[in-house]
Amino acid sequence: MSWTGSIRLKAVLKNARTIVSDAYYDGAFKLSRPVFLDELSPTYFLIHVGGGYVGGDKYHQLFCLEEGATMTLTTQSATKIYKTMDEPAVLKTEVVLKKESFLTYVQDPLIAYESARYIQDTTIHMESGAGLLITDIFTPGWSESRGTFTYDWIRSKMNVFQDGKRLIMDHLFLNPSDEMDSVLLLEGYSHFGSLLLIDQEVDGEFITELDEMLSPLGSNVRIGFSRLPIRGLMLRVLANQTQQIEKVFSVCEDLFRRRVRREDPIFYRKY
Numbered sequence: 409m410s411w412t413g414s415i416r417l418k419a420v421l422k423n424a425r426t427i428v429s430d431a432y433y434d435g436a437f438k439l440s441r442p443v444f445l446d447e448l449s450p451t452y453f454l455i456h457v458g459g460g461y462v463g464g465d466k467y468h469q470l471f472c473l474e475e476g477a478t479m480t481l482t483t484q485s486a487t488k489i490y491k492t493m494d495e496p497a498v499l500k501t502e503v504v505l506k507k508e509s510f511l512t513y514v515q516d517p518l519i520a521y522e523s524a525r526y527i528q529d530t531t532i533h534m535e536s537g538a539g540l541l542i543t544d545i546f547t548p549g550w551s552e553s554r555g556t557f558t559y560d561w562i563r564s565k566m567n568v569f570q571d572g573k574r575l576i577m578d579h580l581f582l583n584p585s586d587e588m589d590s591v592l593l594l595e596g597y598s599h600f601g602s603l604l605l606i607d608q609e610v611d612g613e614f615i616t617e618l619d620e621m622l623s624p625l626g627s628n629v630r631i632g633f634s635r636l637p638i639r640g641l642m643l644r645v646l647a648n649q650t651q652q653i654e655k656v657f658s659v660c661e662d663l664f665r666r667r668v669r670r671e672d673p674i675f676y677r678k679y
Contacts, residue, residue, distance in 0.1 A: 410466075411434070411435060411466055411467060411468045412435050412436055412458075412465040412466050412467055413433075413434065413435035413436035413437035413456065413458070413465075413467045413468075414432075414433065414434050414435060414437060414467065414468040414469070415432070415433040415434075415437040415439060415454065415468075415469050415470070416430065416431065416432040416433070416469075416470045416471075417430070417431050417439070417452065417470070417471050417472070417479075417481075418430035418431075418472040418473075418474070419450075419472070419473045419474065419477040419479045419509075420474040420477055421474065421475065421476035421477045424448065425448050425449075426448065426449045426450060426477045426478050426479055427450075428442065428450065428452075428479075429474075436456055436457055436458040436465075436467070437454070437455070437456060437457075437467065437469075438455040438456075438457055439452055439453075439454065439455065440452055440453035440454075440455060440484070445480070445674045445675070445676070446671055446672070446674065448478070449477075449478040449479055449480065450479055450480070451479075451480040451481070451482065451674070451676070452479070452480070452481050452482075453482060453483070453484045454469075454481060454482070454483050454484065455483075455484045456483075456484075456487065459488070460487070460488035460489065460490050461487065461488065461489045461490065461492075461497035461499075461526070462490050462491070462492060462497065463491070463492030463493055463494050463495050463496065463497065463525070464492075464494065464495040464497070465497040465498070466497075466498045466500075467497075467498065467499045467500065468499075468500050468501075468502075469499070469500070469501040469502070470501075470502045470503075470504075471501075471502070471503050471504070471511065471513075472503075472504040473504070473505050473506060473509035473510075473511055473538075474506050474509065475506040475507055475508055475509060476506075476507075476508045476509060477506075477509045477510075478509065478510045478511075478512075479510075479511055479512070480511075480512040480513075480514070480674065481511070481512070481513045481514070482513070482514045482515070482516070482676055483514075483515050483516045484516075485516055486516045486517045486518070486519050487515075487516065487517070487518045487519065488519050488521065488549065489518065489519065489520045489521060489524040489525075489526045489549075489559070490521050490524060491521065491522060491523040491524060492523065492524055492525040492526070492560075493523060495525075496525035496526055496527050496563075497524075497525070497526050497527070498526075498527045498528075498529070499526075499527070499528050499529070500529045500530075501528075501529070501530045501531070502530075502531050502532075502533075503530070503531070503532040503533070503540070504533050505532070505533070505534045505535065505538035505539075505540060506535050506538060507535040507536060507537040507538055508537050508538065509538045509539070510538065510539040510540070510541075510607070510669075511539075511540050511541070511542075512540075512541045512542075512661075513540075513541070513542040513543070514541075514542075514543050514657070514661070514676070515542075515543055515544055515545065516545070517545040517546070517547045517599075517650050518544070518545065518546050518547070518562075519547050519548070519549040520546065520547070520548060520549055520559035520562055521548075521549035521550060521558075521559065522549070522550075522558040522559065523558070523559070523560055524549070524559040524560060524562075525559075525560045525561055525562075526559075526561075526562050526563070527563045527564075527565075528544075528562075528563070528564040528565070529565050530542075530564075530565065530566045530567070531566075531567050531569075532566070532567070532568045532569065533569050533572075534568065534569065534570045534571075534606070535570070535571060536570060536571055537608065538606075539606055539607040539608070540568075540604065540605070540606045540607075541603070541604070541605045541606075541607075541661060541664065542603070542604050543601070543602065543603045543604075543657050544564065544601065544602045544603075545599065545600070545601045545602075545650060545653050545654070546562055546564070546582065546599070546600045546601075547598065547599045547600075547650060548598055558584070559582075559584065560583075560584075560585055561581065561582060561583040561584070561585065562580070562581070562582040563579075563580070563581050563582075564578075564579070564580040564581075564602075565578070565579050565580075566578040566579075566604070568604075568606075570638065575636065575637055575638060576604075576636065576637075576642075578602075578642070580600075580602070582594075582600070594646050595630065595646060597629075597630065597646035597647055597648055598647075598648050599645075599646070599647045599648060599649065599650060599652070599653055600644075600645070600646060601643075601644070601645035601646075601647065601653035601656065601657065602642070602643070602644055602645075603642070603643040603645075603656075603657050603660055604640070604641075604642050604643075605640050605641050605642075605643070605660065605664060606636065606638065606639070606640035607639060607640060607664070607668060608639050609639070609667075609668040610639050610640050610641060610664070610668065611639060614663075614664075614667065614668070615633060615635070615641055617663065617667070618633075618641075618659070618660055618663055619633065621659050621663060622656060622659055622660075625652070625655060625656060625659070628647065628648075628652055629645055629646060629647040629652050629653070629656065630645070630646040630647075631643070631644070631645055631656060632644045632645075643656070643657075643660060645657075658673075661673070661674075
């Protein structure tokens with residue numbers, strides 16, 4: 409398949425530090441130089457140079473972390489999906505995590521404009537002992553009619569496997585064009601956020617503490633937790649502003665870094 413943009417990263421642990429042993433990018437995808445926001449693992453900014461996705465665009469990402477490697481990935485800015493009248497825009501992401509590795513993948517909002525159609529397909533293969541924190545935020549963009557939910561649809565599929573066994577199959581389909589769906593779409597909220605956290609130390613006590621920390625934020629947003637078949641959680645957020653979802657995610661990530669990984673919170677330095 410010919411990709412509009414593709415990117416490949418492979419990280420290994422060497423002398424107690426994570427380094428990238430293989431990196432490749434092509435087309436509309438670019439990759440920043442590593443930034444060390446903590447002492448031992450790099451942070452990379454994923455860059456799209458085309459301004460946004462349009463109909464027929466197809467993108468591919470492959471991230472591989474070898475045993476013990478840790479890495480943080482984040483997008484440089486929001487991803488914009490413009491009008492896609494014929495074919496949808498597609499992003500396919502594959503993640504491979506060997507044992508004791510940990511990937512943090514914090515994504516800026518995906519903004520779907522009027523008549524946008526978008527497919528996001530994420531497959532994660534983990535070995536026992538590997539960990540993951542990954543976020544998504546979906547928001548409606550500007551429309552000429554100034555109506556809400558004017559994108560055609562967003563489809564997000566995620567499959568997570570551990571040692572070859574499927575642990576999670578998550579399928580989100582937002583379809584405002586369906587009259588029945590649009591009546592109660594997102595319970596009247598405009599923004600949707602999802603955070604998946606998998607780690608052996610994310611137990612009931614962690615979730616209880618997180619719930620207590622998030623309680624003061626509940627007046628403006630809807631927050632829900634799902635326990636996983638293994639140690640971890642799925643966090644869902646409904647809100648009317650991107651910043652509200654980002655605040656919830658920040659509380660969760662900061663607690664995890666402080667309580668589990670014994671690290672300081674990360675400031676991603678985006679302007």
